[in-house]
Amino acid sequence: MRRFLPSLSALHAFDASVRHLSFTKAAEDMGVTQSGISRQIKNLEDFLGLTLFERAGPKLVLTAEGARYYEEISRLLDKLEDVSIDAVRGRTAQSMLKIGFPPTLMRRWGAAMLTAFASAHPQTWFEVYPCRHDLDFATSELDLAFVRGTGNWSGARSQLLFQEELVVVGAPELLPPEGLSSDEALLDYPLIQNSSRPSLWLHWLRGAGVHYKSRIYGPRLPNFDMILECAVNGMGLAVVPELHVRDELASGTLRLAFDRLQTSGEGFYLCFPQVRMSSTNVRIFRDWFATEFGRRRQFLPPACAAGQR
Missing domain, CATH: 1.10.10.10 (Winged helix-like DNA-binding domain superfamily/Winged helix DNA-binding domain)
Structure with missing residues (x-):
């Protein structure tokens, strides 16, 4: 019919x-x-x-x-x-390795690592999906994900890659060449805030032992990509993960306001849903990453890489 x-x-x-x-x-x-x-x-x-x-x-x-x-x-x-x-x-999406990456982490760190994997395993096709750091692995179809947190995700096995370290940065024309000479100098600058992580400034100030007793005043932006663009353009000072700002510091478009690293209490993890641990593509990636992550210093933040020299 x-x-x-x-x-x-x-x-x-x-x-x-x-x-x-x-x-x-x-x-x-x-x-x-x-x-x-x-x-x-x-x-x-x-x-x-x-x-x-x-x-x-x-x-x-x-x-x-x-x-x-x-x-x-x-x-x-x-x-x-x-x-x-x-x-x-010539193949189905189900046969591809599905990798989760928060967008900023992908742009600032993941691209070089995935390029190396693609070169080493050209027959293992993968697709990258944007994801949040609070990913629910119980409902996700991802085979693995790189996310920030404390290592506790239900239904997933997590591997700590490195701790998140925070720095305070500003545009070169905004800061003296040697950085800020005193904690009180922060009063002279707008402090750009991250509306998705509103406690970052307080966390850095307390952890770094900075005696700043005024209000934390400045514009609020929703993510690190916007924050870094505005910091480069001189909007104010920003507290950001060192991992996300390494290119700007190397090129001189941003400068450290203080020579102090402060851990956030969270780290970056590679997570595997337990139900997909036996997948052939997952096993290929896991074995490759276990070897390459320890060998290639460019996969680590500068502070971690320096410690391995």
């Missing part, structure tokens, strides 16, 4: 129309005319016997039936796309 299926062109038009809630923008997205999109949607509605969109003045609005249909169709289109890509590249 012939399958009861709408045309793929109609589903493409429906998908684009839902995403843009505009036939005109959907047409621009697909490189067709607006009347072509309208005709495809009309054909789909006739085929299904449903009204998928309604007009609310100049706006396009999904009906309740249209929203329910799209919820299912979008998943099927995503799956169809995945299967098609897998066919082109």
Whole structure:
């Protein structure tokens, strides 16, 4: 029997129309005319016997039936796309090693390490997914992840790589060449704060023994990438993991305000979900990393690497 299926062109038009809630923008997205999109949607509605969109003045609005249909169709289109890509590249996404990396850690540390792995094992394909440091390994599909924490993740085996060490930095034009000469000099600068880790300044001040009794005053930014960009541009002083600022310190675009490292109480870990420890790709990566992490100093923060010379 012939399958009861709408045309793929109609589903493409429906998908684009839902995403843009505009036939005109959907047409621009697909490189067709607006009347072509309208005709495809009309054909789909006739085929299904449903009204998928309604007009609310100049706006396009999904009906309740249209929203329910799209919820299912979008998943099927995503799956169809995945299967098609897998066919082109000759293997399935399920056969690839899935590696989790918080975006800043990936940019500031992970790229060189993964490049070395790709060179050593060109037949082991991997895909990197952004993840949070509070990753739930019980529900995650990742095979392994590099995350910051205290080493306690439910359902995962963790390996400490190195402790997180905090430094205070600022733009060269903002600081004297020798850095700040006294703790009280902090009063003269805005202190850029990380809204996702609001206790970092207090942690550094107390741990480093800095006698600063004023309010911690300054702009609040959501992540280290933004904080470093604003620090480079002279917005104020920032407390950041030394791991994330090594390039700026080496190039001179940022300078240490104090010659003091202070651990945050957390570390960077390589974590393996216990249910995937026996995977062939996981075993390949684990064995390679165990050897290379100890041998290659560029995989370590400068302070750790210096201790291994």
